[in-house]
Amino acid sequence: MIKGVIFDLDGVLVSTDEMHFKAWKMLAEELGIDKFSKEDNKKQKGVSRMESLEVVLSKGSRIYTVAEKEELAERKNNFYKELLTELNESAILPGVVECLKMLRNKGILIGIGSVSKNAPIILTKTGLMEYVDKVSCGLDITKSKPDPEVFEVAANKLGLKYEECLVVEDSFAGIVAGKAAHMKTLGVGTEYEQLRADYEAPGLEADIDWKTILES
Template sequence: MSANKYLGIIFDLDGVLCSTDEYHYEAWKAIAEEIDINNFTPKDNNRQRGVSRMESLEILLEKSERKFTDKEKLILADKKNQRYKELLNNINSFDLSDEVRVALNTLRKAGIKLAIGSSSKNAGLILERLGLGNFFDVVVDGNSITKSKPNPEVFLKAAQMIGLQPSQCLVVEDAISGIEAGTAGGFDTAGIGGVMSYPKTTYPLRDFSQIMNIVFAN
């Protein structure tokens, strides 16, 4: 039986393995200006982290006095995604830090199951751009779930697909919605960035390499 504390790790993608916040913000800001919202800020953008595209749009539309139909909302969300995908062409393998690359390879060589659990519908594209297209055992993203974080569906599905129980997996997140989802699903969580000090975060991570200290703890 393995001595590792966890047999699987489920990573959020944006803000954990790489940062695409700048691209999300630029794309949403373009949509905001198109519909005469001129006060969309990085703070507003931060509220969109970890949630679905349509939920992100609703956060944006809180700043508009206009009422939009469901059809109009779908058009706006699609426009944002097209702009975002154009910006993703700027991503390449150099956006994967050496720290992250070394840690992922070390975990893989140790036989740890590795999965992606992301609300993004562009997870596959981002992974390809990073040079990680076929690296993970399982990729569960916004295309394969019906409920976004803080619902635990994405993590529960990933755990099931790698054949492990939630108690055997560690969820790595950078957003409160992700920590809430992991906790609701019965997972221990590791929090990077702003969720290091969030009360429900099991392990605060000052840097990505600390994951190995957690997983290989005796």
């Protein structure tokens, strides 16, 4: 039986993809990199901030030190946090609130498993925090997906065994991480059919057979 559902944040509950793209592009332009595109941005999906930075730097020719990379990653995050000041409930994806309410009514615990250090800010500004029991994010972990750490931390915070949890993800790295934690997985998003999840749906607004999933 599934007793807890752990959701990734960006692309699953909310859409801040455009803000991330704008922030990375702002950094790229500061570095004289003018060829950072939406296709490059797709390679940053589901990975850590430092791994995302490497995608940007690979478009240029300069070699940076570890300290310089850390400063650049922080600069990007500052751009992103500035953009987040305009975030509100309009960023919530279709069907999300209804899904969270349904799960809570069934007595299912709700966790967040996001590598983003800004997850608490996003949840607060969109009003979703009231539906969440525990948050595991970039502030709690040292390894990014596909390592299962972020989901293991979430399950531990919820007080559940890993096999009692379902992971909802929109990235392949996230699905791999969920399976590595011995959790069931539900793949959603535009590429849901390619994620190799145990269950799949285009989004949380879809007609999902929650009864079967929760009883698995």
